[in-house]
Amino acid sequence: AVMYMMIESKKGISANQVKRTIGVSYKTAWYLCHRIRAAMAELNADKLNGTVEVDETWVGGKLKGHGKGIGNYKKNKSLVVGIIQRDGKVRMQRIENADRKTLHQFINDHAAPDTEIIITDENKAYLGIGDHDTNHDSVNHSKKEWVKAGDIHTNGIENVWSLLKRSVIGTYHKVSKKHLGAYLDELEWRINNRDNKYLFRDTLKKLLESKNVEYQDLVAS
Numbered sequence: 001a002v003m004y005m006m007i008e009s010k011k012g013i014s015a016n017q018v019k020r021t022i023g024v025s026y027k028t029a030w031y032l033c034h035r036i037r038a039a040m041a042e043l044n045a046d047k048l049n050g051t052v053e054v055d056e057t058w059v060g061g062k063l064k065g066h067g068k069g070i071g072n073y074k075k076n077k078s079l080v081v082g083i084i085q086r087d088g089k090v091r092m093q094r095i096e097n098a099d100r101k102t103l104h105q106f107i108n109d110h111a112a113p114d115t116e117i118i119i120t121d122e123n124k125a126y127l128g129i130g131d132h133d134t135n136h137d138s139v140n141h142s143k144k145e146w147v148k149a150g151d152i153h154t155n156g157i158e159n160v161w162s163l164l165k166r167s168v169i170g171t172y173h174k175v176s177k178k179h180l181g182a183y184l185d186e187l188e189w190r191i192n193n194r195d196n197k198y199l200f201r202d203t204l205k206k207l208l209e210s211k212n213v214e215y216q217d218l219v220a221s
Helices: 002-008 015-022 026-040 070-075 100-110 155-172 177-192 199-209 215-219
Strands: 051-059 078-085 090-095 117-120 135-138
Touching (some): 002 015, 051 155, 078 100, 078 177, 155 177
């Protein structure tokens, strides 16, 4: 029942909702959700190709007190980078900073060498990511440029960010930096299997085949 609720809900389902629905303690509901999220992780996933979009975003935490500078903003949030193949799959990862080395490594890890085009925003850290068989193009969001030459845009990955933020704010309310990766795995699994008619069966199969996650490991600092 819990697994079905998690894969059918576009924005995910909170442990509190599970607790109310199946009548278990919050601790049990929270553990069940994380056990299923761990099984949803796509290990050794195929690399993306064709046209891909890459972007980063801040998610999570709320500001407290009077400090509203960028330092305070970042302190309470987590940085996530994502890549999506046009009309295809997405990969996401929490990162510590969006520097050139980190972003290039992420792209190289998840985009096939023969990817046709990589589309980003104007962030200078992306410069140099193209090569002899991969073009790099960008849109300048700081100059209100959202679409260029018809199909040069990052709307696909931005739609993923919108869904992620609605999940964090509307469903889970808050997500710790430690467990953010698990929530990203869950959202990835749902998006990447959005047309899978056998999603329940495939998720159950992964759950049965995956390594058990101990509660103590989840709550350890």
